[in-house]
Amino acid sequence: MSSQAWINLAYLTASMLFIVAFKQMSGPRTAVRGNFLGAVGMAIAILAACFEQPVAASIGRHGIWPLLLLALFAAAGGGIGATMALRWPMTGMPQMVALLNGFGGAASMLVAAAELTSTRAVARFQEGPAQVLARASLEPWTQFAIAIGLACLIGSVTLTGSLVAFGKLQELPQFKKPWANPNRHWINLGLAIAVLLLLWGVFSTSQLLFFLMLVAVAATLGATLTLPIGGADMPVVICLLNSYSGLAAAAAGFVIDNSVLVIAGSLVGASGLILTAIMCRAMNRSLTGVLFGGLGATATVASDDVYAGKIKAAETEELAMVLEQASRIVIVPGYGLAVAQAQHAVRELADVLEARGATVEYAIHPVAGRMPGHMNVLLAEADIPYEKLREMDDINPSFPETDVAIVIGANDVVNPSARTDPNSPIAGMPILDVDKAQTVIVVKRSLSPGFAGIPNPLFAADNTLMFFGDGKKALIDLTAAIARD
Amino acid sequence: MLIPTSILNSLTLVASTEMIGEDPASKFIRLLTVFLLAMWVGFEVITKVPQRLHTPLTSGSNAISGITVVGALVVAGGLTTGFGTLFGLLAVLLAMINVAGGFVVTHRMLEMFNPKKK
Structure with a gap:
């Protein structure tokens, strides 16, 4: 076999490994191996490239130098990439x-x-x-x-x-x-x-x-x-x-x-x-x-018209009482949760509630976070088992039977105007129907709009209690109040 | 017809000396075949990835798109022209950031989905 044939065989092997890598992305357990196989495929392809005719010819002319030059640039790039990957926060994925x-x-x-x-x-x-x-x-x-x-x-x-x-x-x-x-x-x-x-x-x-x-x-x-x-x-x-x-x-x-x-x-x-x-x-x-x-x-509705006089802010003790009486609780995490680094605090709150006999689940909107599947990664970082993370279509019918929905740092994905206001910029967007729960607790810093830049009528709804403050601190206080009782 | 006739004509012209045995049109169609079949395999395999793994899928596929490093190594390693080598080496650097960054960050994420049993 000619050397080019060997190189092509190596490329073929790499291609097959890439396909297997994608295939194994179908489950969290196999995906680790899949990613590894993808990396092996890449390494094989890179090695094979160093034997390609133009590279071999220039090694013939100049000795080992061209290879060292390539290795230097490749190692520099690899080093920068790996360092970035190890230090980058999951919220910034x-x-x-x-x-x-x-x-x-x-x-x-x-x-x-x-x-x-x-x-x-x-x-x-x-x-x-x-x-x-x-x-x-x-x-x-x-x-x-x-x-x-x-x-x-x-x-x-x-x-x-x-x-x-x-x-x-x-x-x-x-x-x-x-x-x-x-x-x-x-x-x-x-x-x-x-x-x-x-x-x-x-x-x-x-x-x-x-x-x-x-x-x-x-x-x-x-x-x-x-x-x-x-x-x-x-x-x-x-x-x-x-x-x-x-x-x-x-x-x-x-x-x-x-x-x-x-x-x-x-x-x-x-x-x-x-x-x-x-x-x-x-x-x-x-x-x-x-x-x-x-x-x-630009907002189509002035936020003052939506919110004026209708916002009910609640304190820790009142919310703790509401949660203690609830038997089914759904937590709706949004990007704000990740910004506040509150994934672990959420988990502790859920642990306390579950210890009291309540069921706690998480409703994940497909665009929660800022890229596909982002919220799942952020919650996995806090060791929340992925069986409890439910997709939108799966959990939406259960909101009317939910005692308390806790919205933490989510805004646009729970905005009912997507359903009710045909003129809204987000009209028709599938949302989590948290407004249908018995009680809705919204943990948020202020009434500032979400990414879509529009006010959210949910905050002014009769069954909504606003809990203003830093998401993480709010959750820790709430957990402590429930654990005390 | 979407493709101008002049291009089609040129595709069927005689092969240049460096492509002995395969005329340019055949080469183009061979690569197009590979491209379309791989697209098809991609669609079939990737529709089976669950929503919760979409972020690692994106970063993992991102790493694989760094395969262009192979092309970069070949064009840079030839050391033919000054510009060519410079562009090639820069491409090696950028593509390797893409490759290493993508695979490492995907691994980091997937490890979190599989917490070690305590």
């Missing part, structure tokens, strides 16, 4: 995924750029515009240029889109307000047309100048497409960018004629698309609505 997506997209774009400037392309750059125009027909080189153009386009959009998403999720002040330029659709259309023209330019001439312009325009487009998207729609954006980073890798695979890139890239592309569809369904939003509708940050 969406930001980290956004950042990593951006790096992946940028890497695919750079692979295309490097290939374009490599020897087989160099001759083409020395052509002047006149020669290009004089050459009437396209050449076999074209589909290579198509792949380069696409890798560059998707990679650049992923890079800037991810950086903007990171800024929004990290709540950097510059990204606080969605970009609401009334002409943004025309700007995006103009940029999209420019992208098409430049793609055509790259396809037909393979000029470096067109390539660089394509990178610039695509990068701008990535930013202008993501900037208008409101914070509440970020889970969709994260999924979509995840898909893009895979597709960019697949496009890079077309560029260098490498099937492991194509296979791994398309697996990730498929995964991102499925999650995007699931998130859209959970928010009752169409993908075009998320991307181009731009959920306005």
Whole structure:
């Protein structure tokens, strides 16, 4: 067997391991092994790449140096990545995924750029515009240029889109307000047309100048497409960018004629698309609505009209009494819970209540947290068994039989105006029907609006008791009060 | 027809010397076959992942999208042109951050789903 055949066999092994890795993600126990197998596949593919003909040839010319150079950069990247991964808080997982997506997209774009400037392309750059125009027909080189153009386009959009998403999720002040330029659709259309023209330019001439312009325009487009998207729609954006980073890798695979890139890239592309569809369904939003509708940050109802005179604030002792009489309690955790680092406090409250004979369950909205499945991770961090975490459709019918629903740091996902007010920005979004419980306790710092920027009539409902304060401290006080009795 | 005729014509032209034995159109279609089949497998496998594992799924698949590091190593390792090497090495760095960060953080999360028995 030729050495290339061995390399291809290694790539095939890596591809199979990636598929098995995804397959084993179906259960929490097998998933650990799946992730490990994925990493093994990656290591095999990386080792195989070091034996590829261009690398081997340059080792033949320069000795061991090229390999050391590659190892140095790979080790630096691996070190940075692993350090980030070990230190990053679980609450900030969406930001980290956004950042990593951006790096992946940028890497695919750079692979295309490097290939374009490599020897087989160099001759083409020395052509002047006149020669290009004089050459009437396209050449076999074209589909290579198509792949380069696409890798560059998707990679650049992923890079800037991810950086903007990171800024929004990290709540950097510059990204606080969605970009609401009334002409943004025309700007995006103009940029999209420019992208098409430049793609055509790259396809037909393979000029470096067109390539660089394509990178610039695509990068701008990535930013202008993501900037208008409101914070509440970020889970969709994260999924979509995840898909893009895979597709960019697949496009890079077309560029260098490498099937492991194509296979791994398309697996990730498929995964991102499925999650995007699931998130859209959970928010009752169409993908075009998320991307181009731009959920306005402006409130349609003034919060004073909703809240005036109707808010009932309760103290610890009163709430402890309510909870002591309850036999079925459902806890609705939101992102605010994670911000307050109150996962462990929630668990202690649940332990005390269960010790008194009550049943305690957790209702998890699909978009609780800021990326798909985020809340499950945060509660798992507090050792809450995942059997008690119930999905929305599963638990919603049981709210009328629930004595007390405790909403901690959630807002938009329990906002009944999604059901009742057709003019609400979140109209039609599936919500947890906590307002149907006997009593609702809302633990919240203040009446400030959630990510969608709208007031919540639940806070003013007759069966709602507001408990203002820091989520963690409130829970600890409540637990202590119940344990005393 | 979505694809302009000029491109289709060019796809069927004679192979350049470095692609002996396979004309560019066949190569393109071969990779397209792989792409579409892998997409299909992806859809089948990933729809079976439960909602509670969607965050580790996202970060794990994110790590796998770092496979572009293979392309980066090949283009950088050739040391053909200055720009090519520079772009390639930068791509190796970024892709490795993606790979290592993704796998390590996914492992960290999955460990929390499987608390050690005390």
